Amino acid sequence: MHNVDVIIAGAGSAGVPTAMALGAIGVKTLVVDANASPGQGDNKRAIGGIRATHSDPGKILVGLRSLEIFSTWKETHGDDIEWFRGGYLFPVYRDREAGALMKLLPLQKRFGLNIDFIDPRQLRRIVPGIDPDDLIGGTFSPDDGSASPLLAVNAFTRKALENGVRFHFNERINTLLVEKGRVVGIGTDKGIYRAPVVVDAAGAYSRPLCRRAGVDIPVVPDSHEGAITEPVARMFTCMVVDLRPGPGSKNYYFYQNIHGQVVFCITPDPPIVGTDTRETSVFLPQVAARMVSLIPRLKTLRVRRVWRGCYPMSPDGAPIVGWNPEIEGLFHVTGMCGQGFMLGPGMGELAARMIVANPSEQDKTAIELFSPARQFSEVREELK
Template identity: 65%
Template structure:
């Protein structure tokens, strides 16, 4: 006999776990299914931990500002030290192209309440001591952004979801069938069990296309791989996430910060994208990113790298998430395609998803939902992905 729930949530990662937590807090009986052995063992564990509301589109700004509230107050409210570090995000500028781009985003960012300004070169140097001053024009700085530990956060969110008494997690299970009755979802069958519910949430990330294919839906999520790395711990000397938007051969932007333990954590955006699900590390990544980092912040030249890794970004054609009800399959709700930003979007989006399920959507929620619609025109790209 099938187990009965209000909601079946597929995926216990950066979006799935905080969504389960939010649903549980509203008393929604929720079943979470994940093919891994524990929460956050898919792409969440590859996140580097950056959390910013510094985006160029309203939906991401709104969702991430709420996420920052949750991350920054978590220890005070719930007692878990998730290693939140309020260091801000710094976008240093060396070319007029980036200056024009970043200044152009300021009106929309400020309109939606983001604490951000364009600052001069001296201020940039104060935020990032030792930064290369040659050609430095200034930059944007958003001091309320920060970072936390994806591993510790995921465990804290998982425990909180379970503690609501309304959420059950089922690990080492893969959804094999999605059942429908008169066009509406009514349950799933995994490799182990059947679960019934009138709502199914797709939080499957890079594997959403496979999930959608079970109900003849082609969800435009295409995984590509990005590499990250971490150094040995060194004495803390900067807190901000440094994001250099200048392109270089083989890559676009790159970014790095120093976490609460003194580790330098870094990542780069390959160009062209490395499409597919291959997560083996490459020999190109470290020399490529290290040269760029040392050029920007020469003090890093003697820091030793501890390890590197490679994870998947569930990408959409325009670089923005997909959030909303499927119009062809009643009861199927998509929350996927976070394009590598699931960790920072997850808590804020999780609460919006919970309100979508309980039909309590706010006007701000509606802005996010409209922007991230599955049925939007995917031809427009976000300016600050």
């Protein structure tokens, strides 16, 4: 039996940054993961986009802090995580999307976003060759960007190790130990570890993990596919998000990474619920047709690889971060809805402050919005 202050279940997009932040303030932390190294779950399946451009004030605030960490990581810590400041662009062709985006601007600016609605001429300068027919304009946030999920999670792991965090890989959690309504540790296939706090950072697998403590957390995984092309000369710098629905999908998004490869993903409609990560024959022709329709010169690109990952979805599209209302000592950093990589560093710091009972005044907005005890609705965030 090994005693620590905090045990984190999961060494991915949420678990590693949380461990890094806890270690930085002297909390004795152990991270346990069934995989052989960090980020080997859905973190490595993220496409790498990083934005603070959200419609939820809590996610804007956390996203801004994450952007700050990603964008300054190399100069602060020396690791090249392939940060690239390209911005996020939401082009609109219908009054419906234009009205929704413009309605969000006052809130986004009030919480510190550098964002504006731009006209078609400005938009075509940012993405040359974009379909000009019926183009109304769009919102552009130039401070958003991208980075390598695997390089970033490994850099965060190295920093966490420097901060005194211990990692146990190739170790599966079999049970959460609960005594008199309080979590007291975990049991794995290799031993028992005791701690007054256990952090659920299990993402798509949070629900089965928490059921081992007799509680239900409303996290439902659904599958999304992504792909990457060969590298080509720079065509555009930003993430392009087309909010228009299409056959079998709500929206799609793509960007050109630091190596010149175009990386892309689609949001299925209806959702493909479950943890199946096998690629399909449907995804590539579906998304390629939409991308080429928007930017015709993409048609010559050759796709190198397709993959599939899981989004841990909450009922309202917002993260679930905070103390479990039923089991004392069980803390959740989950339900990131496919945004765990981009929100991870800022969310890890927020979680660490909450765990040691030292939240800032600004944290209160996010704490309330992300609370596991909140009343969940079926209304999703507008930019999800």
